Amino acid sequence: MSFSMKSYLAAVVPALICVLFLVQVLSAYSVEPTTQDKALNFLKEVLMLDMKRYNATLAMYNSYPIDMGGYVREDVKYALTSAKSTINVIFEFRNNTLVYCHLHGLGSSTLYFQTPPGNILDAAKGLMQRYQAYSGATYLQKMRDMLDAVTELKPITTTLDDVKFRIRNYGPYTCFEWICTVNGIDVERKGVMFTFHNGSFEHFADTWDLYKVGTADLKVSRDEAIRIAREYAYSHPYTFGGVPVNFTILDEPVSAELSMEPREGYTLYPWWNIRLYLDKVYPGNVGSIQVTLWADTGEVTHCEAISVGGSPAPIEPPSEPPAGPTPEGSTGQNNLNFLIIIAALIVLTIAVIAIKKKRK
Amino acid sequence: MQNLAQHCEQDHPTTAIFYHGHGGKVNITNNIYGPYRYFIYEQAPQQGYYPPPWHPITVDDWQDIYNYTANNHRFVFLWACTQGNEVGGYISGYHRGMPYAWSHRSSLSQDGYASPDTGNYVFIGFENMSRRLSYWPTANNNYKYWLVFFYYFALNGYSIKDALDEASKMVWGPNRPFYTTELYNGYWERNPWFDPNKPCSYPLNWEWWWSNMRVYGNGARTLPH
Numbered sequence: 001m002s003f004s005m006k007s008y009l010a011a012v013v014p015a016l017i018c019v020l021f022l023v024q025v026l027s028a029y030s031v032e033p034t035t036q037d038k039a040l041n042f043l044k045e046v047l048m049l050d051m052k053r054y055n056a057t058l059a060m061y062n063s064y065p066i067d068m069g070g071y072v073r074e075d076v077k078y079a080l081t082s083a084k085s086t087i088n089v090i091f092e093f094r095n096n097t098l099v100y101c102h103l104h105g106l107g108s109s110t111l112y113f114q115t116p117p118g119n120i121l122d123a124a125k126g127l128m129q130r131y132q133a134y135s136g137a138t139y140l141q142k143m144r145d146m147l148d149a150v151t152e153l154k155p156i157t158t159t160l161d162d163v164k165f166r167i168r169n170y171g172p173y174t175c176f177e178w179i180c181t182v183n184g185i186d187v188e189r190k191g192v193m194f195t196f197h198n199g200s201f202e203h204f205a206d207t208w209d210l211y212k213v214g215t216a217d218l219k220v221s222r223d224e225a226i227r228i229a230r231e232y233a234y235s236h237p238y239t240f241g242g243v244p245v246n247f248t249i250l251d252e253p254v255s256a257e258l259s260m261e262p263r264e265g266y267t268l269y270p271w272w273n274i275r276l277y278l279d280k281v282y283p284g285n286v287g288s289i290q291v292t293l294w295a296d297t298g299e300v301t302h303c304e305a306i307s308v309g310g311s312p313a314p315i316e317p318p319s320e321p322p323a324g325p326t327p328e329g330s331t332g333q334n335n336l337n338f339l340i341i342i343a344a345l346i347v348l349t350i351a352v353i354a355i356k357k358k359r360k
Numbered sequence: 361m362q363n364l365a366q367h368c369e370q371d372h373p374t375t376a377i378f379y380h381g382h383g384g385k386v387n388i389t390n391n392i393y394g395p396y397r398y399f400i401y402e403q404a405p406q407q408g409y410y411p412p413p414w415h416p417i418t419v420d421d422w423q424d425i426y427n428y429t430a431n432n433h434r435f436v437f438l439w440a441c442t443q444g445n446e447v448g449g450y451i452s453g454y455h456r457g458m459p460y461a462w463s464h465r466s467s468l469s470q471d472g473y474a475s476p477d478t479g480n481y482v483f484i485g486f487e488n489m490s491r492r493l494s495y496w497p498t499a500n501n502n503y504k505y506w507l508v509f510f511y512y513f514a515l516n517g518y519s520i521k522d523a524l525d526e527a528s529k530m531v532w533g534p535n536r537p538f539y540t541t542e543l544y545n546g547y548w549e550r551n552p553w554f555d556p557n558k559p560c561s562y563p564l565n566w567e568w569w570w571s572n573m574r575v576y577g578n579g580a581r582t583l584p585h
Binding site: 060062090092094099100102104170171172173175188189191192193195197203205206207210211253259261262263271273277278280281285287288290292294301302304305306307308309310312313314 | 381382383384385386387392394396401439440441442445471474475486488489490492494495496497498499500502516517522525529532533534535536537539540544545550551552553565566569571580
């Protein structure tokens with residue numbers, strides 16, 4: 001290599017390194033939008049709000065310490081004000097990815113740059129289409145196809161591969177949910193959701209990428225879980241006043257619910273929640289024992305004596321009603337005032353009698 | 361409880377109350393299907409005794425709450441059985457119902473979470489049987505933790521209904537706000553005093569009770585923080 005080539009490389013290589021470094025730095029600071037940017041983009045690109053006609057004010061921003069799963073949670077709250085209305089929006093991000101959004105105040109006075117369909121089903125289809133474009137996540141296509149196949153808004157449940165799609169009502173809320181399902185176990189935590197309330201969009205969540213399925217293999221069946229729970233409850237009796245309580249567990253009823261729960265951060269494993277009912281109420285007002293265990297290992301995680309917080313059944317009525325009813329609209333302060341007035345009258349009467357006696 | 365209510369009413373401009381314990385109800389006529397008055401049991405029996413006599417020290421909606429409150433108990437959260445069965449009101453000479461007794465308002469929204477009214481009052485209580493704070497609805501959080509999360513958010517600028525959402529998301533996952541949970545949608549809880557040898561037609565002996573957490577009033581309100 002000639003001297004001139006060496007000189008050339010000596011000059012160019014460091015310059016190239018510097019340029020590459022600068023590109024890296026600039027991309028880190030300019031290409032990746034902040035959570036606030038992503039929040040505002042969601043409002044515009046997914047919900048089609050006309051952000052030019054809203055004054056968006058950052059009402060709150062909270063960043064939490066890194067959690068056990070290695071995620072940083074950021075909460076962003078915006079107040080969108082226009083001449084006609086105010087919309088409050090709460091966003092939740094995990095590692096800069098939107099996982100939850102909740103709007104208050106969408107309605108007839110909301111300003112859109114393109115008015116969404118009044119039909120909830122069509123509105124949901126539009127939302128999903130735009131969210132797919134906003135997110136770019138590949139798992140959304142299958143979900144979108146499942147929604148597009150629906151022609152009538154009514155409660156339904158369909159399953160395709162590892163996705164279970166549901167349209168269901170929670171009270172006055174109409175919810176479009178896609179959840180993961182593995183080995184016949186519904187993974188309620190891992191999914192995508194759009195919810196409408198009074199005909200307007202209100203909630204969104206996407207936790208599909210947040211959670212991972214560790215295993216859905218059941219090493220412990222329902223019957224085995226109940227057997228383990230009973231043995232554990234008997235061998236670890238709860239204590240009352242420091243004394244172990246001898247109790248009897250009924251064979252029936254017994255409840256056993258299976259769900260996928262986080263262990264090791266955001267990785268999910270099957271988990272049994274067993275409720276064993278006792279033959280009577282035991283010291284401490286205990287009427288049942290809750291035992292929970294991992295269904296992939298059989299390891300018991302909790303064993304709790306569950307007391308009752310009273311009874312919903314009416315107790316026997318009192319033999320006679322309490323002292324006379326208070327007139328409608330009276331208050332405790334009124335009662336006090338009444339007592340004070342009575343006391344004052346008594347004192348006044350005594351004073352008047354005393355004065356009269358003295359005069360005599 | 362009575363003294364506390366009176367003190368808060370007289371000496372503080374606004375008040376938030378939380379109570380955890382036992383509760384129940386009694387019919388005010390001879391009709392066991394109601395109308396009812398509601399109680400907090402301050403000294404519940406610990407030996408599983410069956411009534412009567414049942415709980416010796418009771419705080420009832422009318423005599424012990426209504427008569428010592430007026431306008432400033434803005435947020436009341438009673439984690440005990442039956443406290444949220446109904447708003448209540450004045451009937452047959454009784455000021456009955458815990459939400460009414462604490463707020464003196466009988467027109468609170470029946471669903472202050474989904475459809476808040478515009479008033480100043482929020483009441484949260486359980487319809488029928490409360491879940492125990494020690495109960496684990498998920499592997500990592502019991503209801504004690506749910507409650508801590510709720511108050512964390514409620515005291516840090518979130519409205520009551522948003523704090524209900526956030527607490528529920530902390531327990532069930534970020535895609536599970538309050539309205540998707542058993543607290544809002546309800547759950548079956550077994551009456552431990554159920555006796556299979558007695559007839560089930562009588563409410564005292566119903567085995568299962570449909571229960572849930574009720575929010576009355578204006579859940580969109582935010583606590584001072």
